[in-house]
Amino acid sequence: MNSALLTIQNVEKHFNKYHAVDGISLEIAENEFFALLGPSGSGKTTLLRMLAGFETPTVGNILLDGKDISHIPPNHRPINLMFQSYALFPHMSVAQNIAYGLEMEKLPKTEIKSRVDEMMEMVQLPHLAGRKPEQLSGGQRQRVALARSLVKRPRLLLLDEPLGALDKKLRGEMQLELKRIQNQFGITFVVVTHDQEEALVMADRVAILKDGKLLQHGTPLEIYEYPQTRFAADFIGVMNFFPARMPDGTPTTADGAAFKASIPDAIRDGDEVLAAVRPERLHLGATAQDNSLTGTVRAIAYHGLDLSRCISTRRSLPSR
Amino acid sequence: MGNRAPLPLTLTILVVVFAFLYLPISVLFGLSFNEGGMPTAWSGFSVKWYFLLFQDQDIIHAALNTLVVAVVSTILAAILGTLLAIGVEIRRRKGRLLETMIFAPMIIPDIVLAIALLSFFSLLDVTMGLHTIIVSHVVFNLAFVCSVVRARLKSFDWSIVEASTDLGAPILVTLRRIVIPVLMPAVVAGSLLAFTLSVDEFIIAFFTAGAGRASTTLPMQIFSMIRFGVTPEINALSTIVMIVSVVILAISQRINRGGLPGQ
Numbered sequence: 001m002n003s004a005l006l007t008i009q010n011v012e013k014h015f016n017k018y019h020a021v022d023g024i025s026l027e028i029a030e031n032e033f034f035a036l037l038g039p040s041g042s043g044k045t046t047l048l049r050m051l052a053g054f055e056t057p058t059v060g061n062i063l064l065d066g067k068d069i070s071h072i073p074p075n076h077r078p079i080n081l082m083f084q085s086y087a088l089f090p091h092m093s094v095a096q097n098i099a100y101g102l103e104m105e106k107l108p109k110t111e112i113k114s115r116v117d118e119m120m121e122m123v124q125l126p127h128l129a130g131r132k133p134e135q136l137s138g139g140q141r142q143r144v145a146l147a148r149s150l151v152k153r154p155r156l157l158l159l160d161e162p163l164g165a166l167d168k169k170l171r172g173e174m175q176l177e178l179k180r181i182q183n184q185f186g187i188t189f190v191v192v193t194h195d196q197e198e199a200l201v202m203a204d205r206v207a208i209l210k211d212g213k214l215l216q217h218g219t220p221l222e223i224y225e226y227p228q229t230r231f232a233a234d235f236i237g238v239m240n241f242f243p244a245r246m247p248d249g250t251p252t253t254a255d256g257a258a259f260k261a262s263i264p265d266a267i268r269d270g271d272e273v274l275a276a277v278r279p280e281r282l283h284l285g286a287t288a289q290d291n292s293l294t295g296t297v298r299a300i301a302y303h304g305l306d307l308s309r310c311i312s313t314r315r316s317l318p319s320r
Numbered sequence: 321m322g323n324r325a326p327l328p329l330t331l332t333i334l335v336v337v338f339a340f341l342y343l344p345i346s347v348l349f350g351l352s353f354n355e356g357g358m359p360t361a362w363s364g365f366s367v368k369w370y371f372l373l374f375q376d377q378d379i380i381h382a383a384l385n386t387l388v389v390a391v392v393s394t395i396l397a398a399i400l401g402t403l404l405a406i407g408v409e410i411r412r413r414k415g416r417l418l419e420t421m422i423f424a425p426m427i428i429p430d431i432v433l434a435i436a437l438l439s440f441f442s443l444l445d446v447t448m449g450l451h452t453i454i455v456s457h458v459v460f461n462l463a464f465v466c467s468v469v470r471a472r473l474k475s476f477d478w479s480i481v482e483a484s485t486d487l488g489a490p491i492l493v494t495l496r497r498i499v500i501p502v503l504m505p506a507v508v509a510g511s512l513l514a515f516t517l518s519v520d521e522f523i524i525a526f527f528t529a530g531a532g533r534a535s536t537t538l539p540m541q542i543f544s545m546i547r548f549g550v551t552p553e554i555n556a557l558s559t560i561v562m563i564v565s566v567v568i569l570a571i572s573q574r575i576n577r578g579g580l581p582g583q
Contacts, residue, residue: 054482075488087483091501100497104488152487 004063005030005188006051006156011060013046013212020046022212023060028156028205033182033189035199038209039235044192047209048158051190052081064155075104080149084160086141088133094144095120095129101152119151122181139170146178150185159191163198175201196236200224208232233276240282242275242293242313251275255313257293279308345562352555359550369556378533379557382541385450389525389537390518393457398511400458401465402503408466409473425463433460434527441528448530453537456528457521461514468510468576472503509576516565516572 004027013021021043028034036044049055050062053074062070069077080101089097095116102112120126123143133141142162149157162178163171179202182189193199199206200220207217208231216228227233230241244251244259246269251259259275267273285292295313352370356363373379408418425433437456441448480502484494500507522539529535536544538561545554 052486054485074482074485075490081483081486083479083483085477085479087477087479089480089483089498089502090477100484100489101487104493148483148487 003030004028005032005065006190007061007063007066008047008051009061009063011047011050011057011062013043013050013055014058019212021050021057024209024212024214025060026207026214026217028188028190031186031188033179033202033204034191035203035206036190036192036209037194037196037199037206037235039194041211042209043212044194044209045160046212048081048160048190048192051156052079052158053077078155079158080152080154080156081158081160082145082149082162084162084164086133086145086165088141088144088148090133093130093132094125094136097133097144098148098151101148105152115151119147122150122184123147138165138167139174142166142174146181150181150187153185154187156188156190159189161193162191163193163195171198178202200236208235227276230274230276238279240277240279242277244273244275246271246273253293253313255293257313259291261291284309348555349559349562352552352559354552357552369552370560373553373556373560376553378536379538379541379553382536382538385535386519386538389450389453389457390515393454393461393518394511394515396454396458397461397465397514398507401462401510401514402469402500402507404462405466405469405473406499406503409470409476422466423463425460426467430521430523434524437524438527448528448535450529450535452528452530453525453535456524457518460521460524461518464514464517465507465510468513469503469506472506472576476502505575509572512568512572512575516568520561520565 006026006028008024008026008028010023010025011021012019012023024043024047036047038044046055050057050070053069053072053076057070060070061068064077064079069079074081089100092100098116098119099112102115107115117126120129123146125140125143125147128136128140128144133144136144142165146162159178163174166174175198178189178191191199191202200223203220205217205219206223208215208223210231216223216232218226223232224236227236227239233239234241242251242253242257242259244253246252246263246267249263249269251261251263251273253259253275261275293313295311297309297311299310301308301310350362351359353365353367354362355366355368357369404422408422411418434456437452437459441452446452480498481494484498485491489497520539521537522543525537526540526543529537529540538557542554542557545551
């Protein structure tokens with residue numbers, strides 16, 4: 001990994017007694033597509049707003065290229081934010097919206113024009129240059145918002161729930177589009193989302209936040225395959241949980257079914273544990289083999305691509 | 321089981337109500353074109369009263385005074401009222417008292433406000449004239465501009481202010497290039513409303529104009545003329561004032577409803 005572009009050092013943000021962000025440290029590398037994933041109230045948006053400069057950390061520092069930027073106002077940071085509501089200027093055309101940030105840099109008119117044109121080309125909007133935001137569809141507004149922040153060529157682009165307002169099909173397309181654009185520009189992206197699928201699809205690395213704390217971070221594969229907490233296991237994808245005990249180094253359910261599994265070092269014999277199994281790793285069969293449970297199929301749901309079955313084992317939670 | 325009144329009855333009520341509202345005004349309107357000038361008999365159509373009106377130096381003088389008062393007080397009220405509305409909106413969570421206090425001049429009876437201003441100016445020993453009328457009109461115009469702008473601010477998307485800052489704009493540039501242009505329809509609508517109120521305001525102007533005829537406004541002029549009976553010129557003058565007010569009010573409503581694209 002390259003050296004860190006952005007370093008978040010033990011950052012806390014207090015609103016009166018409430019700790020919205022409670023001691024987070026992270027390093028984000030140059031050219032990375034990084035996702036801050038968490039449910040609402042996890043502090044992910046507050047963290048993003050501190051990166052943008054709209055909030056100041058109560059404790060801790062934020063370094064960009066090794067320099068402390070914690071107290072630099074938003075208009076002096078080489079960081080841009082794409083707002084969840086897009087926040088397009090309603091009285092300006094698409095081209096004027098995109099040009100605004102460059103005008104603030106007092107660039108020559110000809111350079112502004114060529115960069116705006118180039119950017120509109122990039123997000124496939126040149127035919128809409130003269131339109132006002134209200135005349136655009138949701139997807140088009142999103143592209144304008146993206147173009148408006150990208151045209152400034154920031155060191156870091158922050159995206160607050162970038163796909164939240166789009167319908168499902170468009171969201172799938174835009175996930176890939178955002179990755180393409182990030183690749184093409186070579187700009188570091190930090191995206192905030194509550195949608196675990198979105199985070200897995202787009203990001204190079206994902207950080208899971210809960211109650212202002214960082215639970216775990218890693219590549220999508222690490223996050224999905226090796227969740228370190230029950231919350232992370234439950235929040236990412238679909239997971240079956242089987243309460244079990246550890247009588248002799250093997251997790252065993254109340255029914256007596258034993259799992260052969262990799263056991264973390266911290267777990268001792270006699271502990272109460274939770275065996276977590278992804279549904280795609282489960283197989284249905286008539287005869288019992290290793291790692292098997294007996295149960296009854298209660299319901300079947302057809303999704304087209306796959307099929308979920310609700311099975312009740314004798315003393316465990318329902319599984320899919 | 322028709323729970324609606326039969327059509328002829330509804331229509332009759334409508335006609336009666338509107339007649340009640342508009343008959344006096346249309347009588348005034350009609351009489352201003354009455355050749356003979358007698359309110360009792362119609363003697364043919366004529367615009368001669370309008371011509372006479374424009375030859376009356378007192379009326380022209382009063383009209384100019386009114387225009388100066390209305391324009392200056394509206395401009396001052398537009399600037400102060402807009403800034404006030406923005407300030408109150410930002411501090412809204414800090415209590416409602418401030419909000420109530422702003423709208424007091426709209427609710428306090430004109431006569432009370434007039435006396436208060438008169439005592440205030442006397443206390444300060446200010447020589448009264450057009451300038452005191454202007455200041456007094458700013459007091460209530462400000463409240464009207466502020467209330468129209470506040471209504472628009474309720475639906476204002478504050479994230480565009482942050483977006484502007486994020487894109488590198490200092491706060492004053494954001495105010496000039498983002499906040500004010502987006503609020504402009506409301507500012508203009510509020511100002512036009514304030515202008516019409518100022519044009520036909522009588523009580524406050526009457527109390528704060530000071531002695532002499534130098535700072536007589538149009539409503540004061542009409543009042544002094546009417547003491548010698550309603551003349552056809554007054555009908556003509558009132559008609560003009562009314563038409564100006566209605567037109568400006570209509571423009572104001574249209575601007576505020578239509579607004580700029582994206583509102």
